[in-house]
Amino acid sequence: MLHHDIIIIGGGLAGLRAAVGLCERYDVGLLSKVHPLRSHSIAAQGGINAALGNNPEGRDDSWEKHAFDTIKGSDYLADQDAVEFMCRDAPSIIYEMEHWGCPFSRFPDGSIAQRPFGGAGFPRTCYSADLTGHVLLNTLYERAVSLGVKVYDEWYLLALASNGERCQGIIAFDFRKGEVVPVQAPATLFATGGYGRVFRHTTNALINYGSGIGIAYKAGVPIKDMECVQFHPTGLIGTYILITEAARGEGGWLTNNRGERFMQRYAPKVAELAPRDIVARSMQTEIDEGRGLEHPLGKYINLDLRHLGEKEIQKKLPGVKSLCKDFVGIDPVFEPIPVMPCEHYSMGGIDTNQHGETVLPGFYAAGECGCVSVHGANRLGGNSLLDTLVFGKAAALAMHEYLQGKSFTGDTALLTSLGKTWERKLENLAKGEERPAHLITKMGHTMSENVGIFREKHKLQQALDDLAVLKERYRRVGVSSPNRHLNYALMKAVEIEYMLDIASAIALGALRREESRGAHYRRDFPLRNDKDWLKHTLVTLGKDGTPGVSYRNVTITNHPPRERIY
Amino acid sequence: MTTPMALLKADSTYTFKIFRYDSKTPEKEPSFSTYQVDVVPGMSVLSALLAIRDEMDGGLSFRCSCRSAVCGSCAMAMNGKIELACRTQVASLGSDLIILEPLPNFEIIKDLVVDMIPFWAKYDQIKPWLIRKTLPVGTEIRQSEEERNRIDQFVHCILCAACYGACPVPSRDPEYLGPAALAKLERFVLDSRDERSPSALEAVNNEKGVWGCDTLFKCIEACPKDVRPTDAIVGLRKSLVKHKFKKLLGMVKDED
Numbered sequence: 126m127l128h129h130d131i132i133i134i135g136g137g138l139a140g141l142r143a144a145v146g147l148c149e150r151y152d153v154g155l156l157s158k159v160h161p162l163r164s165h166s167i168a169a170q171g172g173i174n175a176a177l178g179n180n181p182e183g184r185d186d187s188w189e190k191h192a193f194d195t196i197k198g199s200d201y202l203a204d205q206d207a208v209e210f211m212c213r214d215a216p217s218i219i220y221e222m223e224h225w226g227c228p229f230s231r232f233p234d235g236s237i238a239q240r241p242f243g244g245a246g247f248p249r250t251c252y253s254a255d256l257t258g259h260v261l262l263n264t265l266y267e268r269a270v271s272l273g274v275k276v277y278d279e280w281y282l283l284a285l286a287s288n289g290e291r292c293q294g295i296i297a298f299d300f301r302k303g304e305v306v307p308v309q310a311p312a313t314l315f316a317t318g319g320y321g322r323v324f325r326h327t328t329n330a331l332i333n334y335g336s337g338i339g340i341a342y343k344a345g346v347p348i349k350d351m352e353c354v355q356f357h358p359t360g361l362i363g364t365y366i367l368i369t370e371a372a373r374g375e376g377g378w379l380t381n382n383r384g385e386r387f388m389q390r391y392a393p394k395v396a397e398l399a400p401r402d403i404v405a406r407s408m409q410t411e412i413d414e415g416r417g418l419e420h421p422l423g424k425y426i427n428l429d430l431r432h433l434g435e436k437e438i439q440k441k442l443p444g445v446k447s448l449c450k451d452f453v454g455i456d457p458v459f460e461p462i463p464v465m466p467c468e469h470y471s472m473g474g475i476d477t478n479q480h481g482e483t484v485l486p487g488f489y490a491a492g493e494c495g496c497v498s499v500h501g502a503n504r505l506g507g508n509s510l511l512d513t514l515v516f517g518k519a520a521a522l523a524m525h526e527y528l529q530g531k532s533f534t535g536d537t538a539l540l541t542s543l544g545k546t547w548e549r550k551l552e553n554l555a556k557g558e559e560r561p562a563h564l565i566t567k568m569g570h571t572m573s574e575n576v577g578i579f580r581e582k583h584k585l586q587q588a589l590d591d592l593a594v595l596k597e598r599y600r601r602v603g604v605s606s607p608n609r610h611l612n613y614a615l616m617k618a619v620e621i622e623y624m625l626d627i628a629s630a631i632a633l634g635a636l637r638r639e640e641s642r643g644a645h646y647r648r649d650f651p652l653r654n655d656k657d658w659l660k661h662t663l664v665t666l667g668k669d670g671t672p673g674v675s676y677r678n679v680t681i682t683n684h685p686p687r688e689r690i691y
Numbered sequence: 692m693t694t695p696m697a698l699l700k701a702d703s704t705y706t707f708k709i710f711r712y713d714s715k716t717p718e719k720e721p722s723f724s725t726y727q728v729d730v731v732p733g734m735s736v737l738s739a740l741l742a743i744r745d746e747m748d749g750g751l752s753f754r755c756s757c758r759s760a761v762c763g764s765c766a767m768a769m770n771g772k773i774e775l776a777c778r779t780q781v782a783s784l785g786s787d788l789i790i791l792e793p794l795p796n797f798e799i800i801k802d803l804v805v806d807m808i809p810f811w812a813k814y815d816q817i818k819p820w821l822i823r824k825t826l827p828v829g830t831e832i833r834q835s836e837e838e839r840n841r842i843d844q845f846v847h848c849i850l851c852a853a854c855y856g857a858c859p860v861p862s863r864d865p866e867y868l869g870p871a872a873l874a875k876l877e878r879f880v881l882d883s884r885d886e887r888s889p890s891a892l893e894a895v896n897n898e899k900g901v902w903g904c905d906t907l908f909k910c911i912e913a914c915p916k917d918v919r920p921t922d923a924i925v926g927l928r929k930s931l932v933k934h935k936f937k938k939l940l941g942m943v944k945d946e947d
């Protein structure tokens with residue numbers, strides 16, 4: 126058994142930010158299934174929002190305006206006090222990262238460069254070319270190395286240990302050795318990221334199973350607003366690698382099988398530059414009404430950059446060009462890019478307040494796995510990187526308050542017995558005949574098919590039925606190799622159980638929410654309904670093992686809901 | 692509407708021979724397993740590996756995460772060529788026999804998974820973080836666009852270790868710091884905000900450091916991100932020589 130004051134799970138931005146805030150005072154362990162620099166945060170491109178006012182066009186920006194844009198963008202489902210907290214903290218969070226060495230792009234006056242982004246009234250998105258996640262994650266990792274944070278990389282989180290009153294730590298798995306290891310800690314933080322891979326088509330990394338959310342749920346912690354899932358308009362066909370919104374920002378067109386720029390019909394004023402949820406819905410409509418293009422990999426829409434010309438593409442979108450070349454073998458200078466809308470971001474997650482606290486004392490969550498909520502029903506670009514840092518830091522402070530001057534006696538007996546349960550469980554997984562990869566494929570299929578951009582009652586019910594069948598099949602899951610060490614199929618088998626819970630919570634929340642708000646669109650209830658639905662969905666595991674649904678009112682401070690017009 | 696041609700070519704079957712070894716059972720000799728894979732055009736080596744693990748051999752071990760050439764997990768040797776498996780199209784290897792081997796210059800843990808611990812230890816050794824004594828309050832440290840551009844290529848490094856795998860030196864001297872760590876050091880030395888003293892470079896002023904490089908440029912060839920580690924090594928050598936002269940001329944004091 127290992128012992129730490131604090132155990133953090135996740136080496137992405139949220140986990141690392143929390144770790145560097147604590148490691149000088151506490152014995153902190155940080156555990157991640159991949160090396161921290163391989164975390165999904167590395168892939169973020171566009172930037173991170175903060176009202177610095179560096180851009181000449183953004184001099185009048187303020188954190189209050191940032192907060193308003195965020196609240197409006199969320200379709201009024203965000204908690205306004207939490208949004209204010211995040212936006213107020215944003216500038217100091219950015220300066221801190223810069224002081225730690227983050228190589229932001231610069232303006233001629235030497236200040237941090239800021240660009241315009243969707244849904245924002247001012248250019249307030251700080252960036253480093255199109256690799257903002259890469260520079261932020263490297264900077265935090267460098268900081269963690271300089272402070273000597275203890276990292277357990279290639280270790281898996283298997284379960285949360287709670288005695289019902291307090292969180293006692295976790296059950297971990299040393300992947301290289303193939304051993305179950307209980308970790309006793311008075312404070313535990315999940316920073317395990319999003320669940321993109323629950324869907325068949327997603328921009329997320331291959332490792333984004335979101336199991337942390339499912340593990341918290343299994344331990345009795347409520348999960349919030351799970352039905353709020355962001356779909357990005359332009360995932361590259363086949364791999365669904367993100368093609369940045371900048372492709373349209375620089376003048377790219379979306380065309381259907383008639384060669385028509387259909388966005389002019391749906392959003393005559395802004396066309397391709399309408400908000401993400403609107404563009405994604407329009408593309409899906411074209412495909413559903415038979416105006417998509419056909420390919421063995423699925424129906425798609427063309428993202429046409431050809432009219433921009435080779436020079437412009439090379440200068441402004443070199444990343445897009447190389448992605449197309451490397452991943453579909455085409456050159457966007459001569460051919461349109463085949464794209465489809467696909468899952469991109471998890472607005473929902475583990476229910477926390479703005480200090481990362483959950484209902485379970487000693488258990489915290491931050492980053493994409495958590496839901497404060499600051500993104501409500503639709504996240505603005507550039508706000509999720511900010512979320513990871515602000516709430517990673519806030520959770521660190523909260524854990525400090527929790528631990529300060531107290532001594533805890535850990536329930537080692539509980540941890541030992543849970544560890545043994547997991548030993549047996551892993552043993553059994555070597556026996557079953559249902560292959561994990563097949564279950565994941567089926568789950569992804571029903572989620573993308575039935576819980577996608579357009580939702581309606583019978584489809585959501587279909588998804589829930591399919592998921593129930595998969596849960597039944599999961600009882601017979603097994604892997605072909607009996608080895609425990611570096612057995613990726615075995616870990617997949619462990620994580621799917623949690624993914625199935627997550628998928629069910631998404632479908633269930635979506636079925637119950639009989640309105641359309643932000644990214645959650647119900648064909649059978651196409652309007653927003655503030656009278657009945659200005660509230661968060663909470664899904665909690667019931668004593669009988671079935672999910673219970675309850676609701677909590679949204680916190681409104683300064684901005685009563687208005688119609689969302691852009 | 693045109694349909695992307697590259698996506699419509701017929702499927703074909705490829706033979707994959709993949710290196711197998713398990714450091715937990717060292718008595719078993721390394722071997723190769725053979726798989727037949729239907730490859731659709733545009734398919735990456737990583738996708739083929741995933742298909743093999745999902746459909747044919749659940750026990751096959753290899754690393755991956757982003758599948759978009761940004762996380763640095765999946766460098767390996769493909770028909771002898773060191774590259775990221777996720778960004779290499781099967782068809783681009785120009786043969787219907789594909790041989791996959793782990794990254795050279797590393798201990799093998801299992802199959803295509805190598806022990807990266809020594810690589811990270813070398814990274815840690817060069818103090819890969821911004822060293823700064825004074826900080827402005829409530830604002831950023833100013834840096835001109837030109838100063839930012841100076842570090843740009845080194846900022847792109849994804850620490851995939853392809854350069855280290857391709858470098859001829861580690862097989863001769865396992866303690867050689869290697870191209871990635873030295874490029875990282877230069878990234879900080881060149882950063883206008885960094886205040887490490889020139890004498891801090893003394894740690895690499897030896898055969899384990901900048902003088903170990905044979906300047907054969909293998910690292911530059913192998914880098915999937917167009918970083919030129921040799922530029923960094925040459926740059927560090929110049930800084931060291933410059934510092935030495937300044938010291939000889941009495942222009943700088945010996946720092947403690």
Ligand SMILES: Cc1cc2nc3c(=O)[nH]c(=O)nc-3n(C[C@H](O)[C@H](O)[C@H](O)COP(=O)(O)OP(=O)(O)OC[C@H]3O[C@@H](n4cnc5c(N)ncnc54)[C@H](O)[C@@H]3O)c2cc1C
Pocket residue numbers: 134135136137138139140156157158159160161164165166167168169170171172173257258280281282283316317318319328329330335336337367469470491492493494506507508509510511513
């Ligand atoms: C392609 C793409 C581009 C994006 N661009 C932007 C952008 O420009 N601006 C913006 O604001 N947002 C962007 N986002 C969103 C943003 O990148 C993410 O929301 C954010 O990086 C999540 O960070 P995190 O720390 O919460 O999680 P992650 O970075 O996903 O880290 C999760 C960590 O948890 C670990 N983990 C998970 N499960 C387990 C387990 N069971 N056991 C052990 N360890 C586990 C992982 O190893 C990893 O270290 C983008 C997202 C995508 C997909």
Ligand code: FES
Pocket residue numbers: 754755756757758759760761762763764765766775776777778
């Ligand atoms: S999987 Fe990330 S670089 Fe290949």
